[in-house]
Amino acid sequence: MEAASDKKALLFWGLFLVVFALVPISRNDYYLAMANRILVWGMFAVAFNMLFGVTGMLSFGQALFFGLGGYGVGLMVKYLGQAWFLAGLGAGVAAAAVVAYLLGYLVIRVSGVFFTILTLAFGQLAWQITFRWYRVTGGDDGIQGLVPTGILGDHIVYYYFCLILVACSVWFLKRLSASPQGLILRCVRQNPARVRFLGRRVRRNQRRIYVISSVFAALAGGLMAGVDNSIHTNMLNWTTSGEVILMSVLGGIHQFFGPFIGAAVIKVIEDVVGARTEYWSLIIGLVMMTMVLLFPRGLVGEWVSFKARMRSGGARKEGV
Amino acid sequence: MRGKAWALVALALAMAMLVPAVAGAEDKVVKIGALYPMTGRAGLYGLDSVAAAEMAIAEINGKGGVKGYKLELISTDSQAKPDYSVQVAKRYITSDNVHFLFGVVSSGVGLALTEVSKQYKKIFIGTDHASTQLTVDKLQPYYFRVSNNTFQSMAAGALDLKERQKAKPWQTIAYIGPDYAYGHDQWNELKYNLDRFGVKYKVVGEYWPKLAAPDYTAFITSIIKDKPDILISGLWGGDTVAFIKQALPYGLFQKTLFCSPDAGGNYEVMSATGDELALGLVLSARHHNNWPGTEANKKFVSDFFKKTGRYPSYSAEGAYAGVYAIAQAVEKVGNPDDAEALVKAFEGMKLKLPEDPDGFTSYIDPLTHQIVQVQAIGETVANKDFPPATRMLGNWKIYKAQEILPPPEYLKEHGSDYLKGRMK
Amino acid sequence: MDSSFLLVQFVSGLTMATLLFLVASGLTLIFGVGGVFNFAHGSFYMLGAYLAYTVVSLAHGNFWVAVLAAGLGAGVAGMIAEAAFLRRIYGRSEEGGFQILLTYSLILIIDDLVKLVWGTEYKSLSRPAGFTGSLVIGDVTLPSYNLAIVGVGLLVVVVAWWVLSRTRPGRIARATALDRETMGVLGVNVPLTMTLVFGIATALGGITGALAAPLRSVTPGAGIEVIIDSLIVVVLGGMGNFWGAWLAALLLGEVNAIAVATVPEWASLFSYLVMVVTLIFKPEGLFAPRQVRKV
Incomplete structure (x- = not known):
């Protein structure tokens, strides 16, 4: 699947950029915010999937870093003023790198479900702290008024700012995924013992991708603060971690762009279903269940294997 | 494979059923975009609020509406999530063209929405959330609250x-x-x-x-x-x-x-x-089903019971009050589009509500935009x-x-710049 | 602090610990035997509370009958969920992720079904007759229902110990936990065993929901509220370790009771503190977890 021709990749990138770049023409702030949300969450999901789909580490605690990014911006603006918005974005990302590096030593001692549960535990701890330490973080009241100064204060300019950052980040992650390092990460998922035989350190590679994935999660959180102009402790709650897992599985965890498509679909479904029925959770639950049981390759994965079947008359079947 | 095909068809059908829910636009409507939680432990407050708001709207429309306008409520489950609610509010404002944002149980959601209301100059009527901050620390011109704060x-x-x-x-x-x-x-x-x-x-x-x-x-x-x-x-x-x-x-x-x-x-x-x-x-x-013993309150409670089969929690009356406040403001201004004139109409508005005892009428404090009630x-x-x-x-x-009410020295110490500016 | 207060506070901690353990027991049981992390366990707890409410208030049933009915209902619902859904994803690569998503989707579905059936109003369940009062000895007041819960908790521990270590089905379950394939070769109906164990686990959740209902509020969303606390217990106790969960619950309950009495302003962080300190030194919990097959 990584062997897609350069031409095709170029076409895809061109289409991706053009479609998103044209959204502001609608002159509708709702579509703009929606597209912005899809971009940011899409990046979050792609970065998360580098951990899950590629390296096989299911973290249930990426909300911690998403929130760290958001609160980097929020706390800087709250205590130092609006001019510090961008500095806050940088601070959040830097903090995430440090926290992920340190936490990595704690949580990457165990694997499988233990890793999942440990990350969940630390994520919930961070959520509790922000929720209760309300004197500093604003707790459940959140922090509002997060508007960047200067031209970034304009919604459209901010949108393009996000678009460029997201495109660069996703491009970087794509390069990483296709690089020898990406190959090693795949080996870590499929056969850690062999990675060791080859003289590579499994844990070190796991920690490295954990930090990288978390840094982009924090970037996503920081960018979201500017989309909503407010942040809230919900960013750190396990439901955020759950949502990003759902996006990845829905899109397809063995496709690089799967999670991005998954993010777009989830954000649209959430909005469309939420606008029409109070029983949104039933519908989203049923969609999720259907995907898990019948389409485990995800939307993009099923599409790819469908195309493959068409081409070879149903003889080829990709392993899941 | 056939199973999968069927599942796809079923999914597509489920989605299709969801589509035609949007009503056709009528010419003269006052659109109210409500956000309430409808799931989880606060879901009760949300569903009670929506029921009461619908009740008020039916009463007003039944009498011919206001100034030729009919009231219309759109409501969405806020899921008690501020980020999701902000997105819905943006949809309300730019796609659904609502005239008022309305509702909210959680103060966290309320604070996030008052930020949206400020940016888009769209009036936000708070009916339930109690954090004093909304009418003091974070007060902005387009926010009004029709229930008591903490x-x-x-x-x-x-x-x-x-x-x-x-x-x-x-x-x-x-x-x-x-x-x-x-x-x-x-x-x-x-x-x-x-x-x-x-x-x-x-x-x-x-x-x-x-x-x-x-x-x-x-x-x-x-x-x-x-x-x-x-x-x-x-x-x-x-x-x-x-x-x-x-x-x-x-x-x-x-x-x-x-x-x-x-x-x-x-x-x-x-x-x-x-x-x-x-x-x-x-x-x-913030409201009692058995006090005051006025006709208005008895009628409110029994009408609610007739509509839903249960007695209202306090939040219902806040939503009911909010709809009447909007109707009164539109009545005074003559249209729901002039936000600045509507703000003036809300400031100091007198509003006779089910929770008012005889001899007292609730009013909206022109300074803090907070309703003043017994x-x-x-x-x-x-x-x-x-x-x-x-x-x-x-x-x-x-x-x-x-x-x-919060005394002036409290407002001076905690008030937002907007509030302090008005106190001079 | 005098000794009678200490005793009262100890029993407070014990009540909390027992309820914590009872919810967590089902969670840890199914993880230990089946390697399934049932994120929706709290939803079966909630289902139990609502079922008990229905039996008591609408059928004028006896409370203890209602508790059994709640266990039965939640158990059957669990068996259906396992046989119809979870069974299909065993053995997939990245099974862990799919388990979490599938059980998460169960949370969303069960939450809305509960809302459709019972509405969002709070439901009330009173303490059963004979357990409304308290045992008073001098300065010491001990509510009899709290003592009953502690008793039920002990009973569950003893019965579970007996079943797991002294009976044939228990041995089969433990052996299945260790090596599914071999048990299959030996002629054990592994899928049926899994379904039954899952049913027992959710039944424990349902029974706990019913037992806790007279002390708590029966509201929508109650499932999500208990799952994280139970998770802490399960992690601390060593995932899948039944006795570990019991000891971890005791530890958390008593630490909380002491913290509330001595440093109330920080009390709410103590359970997390215990967890973090433990995990830093023993990332697999206080007690040895069961070996998990590679997920």
């Missing part, structure tokens, strides 16, 4: 405690409240008001269980050890229910006076505790008029609206 509840609570101290001297006080902004705000505001009214007291305990904590026994036994004369509770909803149920066999309510002036007297607390609600607890809420604090008494509750509040003490 400061007003706590001021009334402090006055009640002052009177009790005169009748039967008490000295010590303890507090238990959820460990988040709402819990801390109430305790700070109560102490502020006790000091303001010159009440002498000694704090013997402060307890902060987490929100939605299932077990309070360790807190209860520890409070009993502290022997406070008065126990103030800032818990709400299911937490109050759990606390009361768990405290009963320990005899806590014989040993200390339990007092919960903001949300303890909510109807759902009484319906969910039944006979286990001890008598003589001092409680209040607060009634009651004691639990046996009363089976509103089943399944077997206790309701009685022995009312009424606190005058003006006495429980």
Whole structure:
């Protein structure tokens, strides 16, 4: 699947950029915010999937870093003023790198479900702290008024700012995924013992991708603060971690762009279903269940294997 | 493979069924975009609010609407998530072209939405959330609130405690409240008001269980050890229910006076505790089903019961009031589009509501955009008029609206720039 | 602090610990035997509470009958969920992720079904007759229902110990936990065993929901509220370790009771503190977890 021709990749990138770049023409702030949300969450999901789909580490605690990014911006603006918005974005990302590096030593001692549960535990701890330490973080009241100064204060300019950052980040992650390092990460998922035989350190590679994935999660959180102009402790709650897992599985965890498509679909479904029925959770639950049981390759994965079947008359079947 | 194909068809059908739900646009409507939680433990408040708002709209439209406009409510489950609610609010404003943002139970969501309202200059009518910040620290021109905030509840609570101290001297006080902004705000505001009214007291305990904590026994036994004369509770909803149920066999309510002036007297607390609600607890809420005994209130409660088959929680009346406030403002301005003129119409608006006793009319304070209402604090008494509750509040003490407002020095200290600018 | 207060506070901690353990027991059981992390366990707890409410208030049933009915209902619902859904994803690569998503979707579905059936109003369940009062000895007040819960908790521990270590089905379950394939070869109906164990686990959740209902509020969303606390217990106790969960619950309950009495302003962080300190030194929990097959 990584062997897609350069031409095709170029076409895809061109289409991706053009479609998103044209959204502001609608002159509708709702579509703009929606597209912005899809971009940011899409990046979050792609970065998360580098951990899950590629390296096989299911973290249930990426909300911690998403929130760290958001609160980097929020706390800087709250205590130092609006001019510090961008500095806050940088601070959040830097903090995430440090926290992920340190936490990595704690949580990457165990694997499988233990890793999942440990990350969940630390994520919930961070959520509790922000929720209760309300004197500093604003707790459940959140922090509002997060508007960047200067031209970034304009919604459209901010949108393009996000678009460029997201495109660069996703491009970087794509390069990483296709690089020898990406190959090693795949080996870590499929056969850690062999990675060791080859003289590579499994844990070190796991920690490295954990930090990288978390840094982009924090970037996503920081960018979201500017989309909503407010942040809230919900960013750190396990439901955020759950949502990003759902996006990845829905899109397809063995496709690089799967999670991005998954993010777009989830954000649209959430909005469309939420606008029409109070029983949104039933519908989203049923969609999720259907995907898990019948389409485990995800939307993009099923599409790819469908195309493959068409081409070879149903003889080829990709392993899941 | 056939199974998958069928599942796809079923999914597509399910999606298709969801599509044609949008009504065609009518020419003259006042569109109200509501956001309430409809799931989880606050879902009750959201569904009650929507039902009451629809009731008010049906009443107004039944009389021909206002100035040729019909009212229309769109509501969405806020999921109690601020980020999601912001997105929905943007849809309301730019795609659905609503004239008013409306609702919200959680203060966190309210604070996020008041930011949107400020940016888009779209009036936001708060009907339920209680954080004082919205009308003081974070006040902006386009926000109005039509239910009491925690400061007003706590001021009334402090006055009640002052009177009790005169009748039967008490000295010590303890507090238990959820460990988040709402819990801390109430305790700070109560102490502020006790000091303001010159009440002498000694704090013997402060307890902060987490929100939605299932077990309070360790807190209860520890409070009993502290022997406070008065126990103030800032818990709400299911937490109050759990606390009361768990405290009963320990005899806590014989040993200390339990007092919960903001949300303890909510109807759902009484319906969910039944006979286990001890008598003589001092409680209040932002609306009571059995006070005042005016025709308007009786009609409101019985109409709500006819519509839904249950008695309203306090939040219903806030939403009902919000719709009437909007109708009155549109009536005065003549159209729902001129936000600046509507703001002027809301400022100082007099609004006769079900919760107003005879001789008093609620009004919106032009300075803080906060509705000013009488607060009634009651004691639990046996009363089976509103089943399944077997206790309701009685022995009312009424606190005058003006006495429980934040004083100017409080506004000067905490107010937003906009508020301070208007105070000069 | 006098001794009678300490005793009262100890029993407070014990009540909390027992309820914590009872919810967590089902979670840890199914993880230990089946390697399934049932994120929806709290939803079965909630289902139990609502079922008990229905039996008591509408059928004028006896409370203890209602508790059994709740266990039965939640158990059957669990078996259906396992046989119809979870079974299909066993053995997939990245099974862990799919388990979490599938059980998460169960949370969403069960939450809305509960809302459709019972509405959003709070439901009330009173303590059963004979357990409304308290045992009073001098300064010491001990509510009889709290003592009953502690008793039920002990009973569950003893019965579970007996079943797991002294009976044939228990041995089969433990052996299945260790090596599914071999048990299959030996002629054990592994899928049926899994379904039954899952049913027992959710039944424990349902029974706990019913037992806790008179002390708590029966509201929508109650499932999500208990799951994280139970998770802490399960992690601390060593995932899948039944006795470990019991000891971890005791530890958390008592630490909380002491913290509330001594440093109330920080009490709410103590359970997390215990967890973090433990995990830093022993990332697999206080007690040895069961070996998990590679997920």
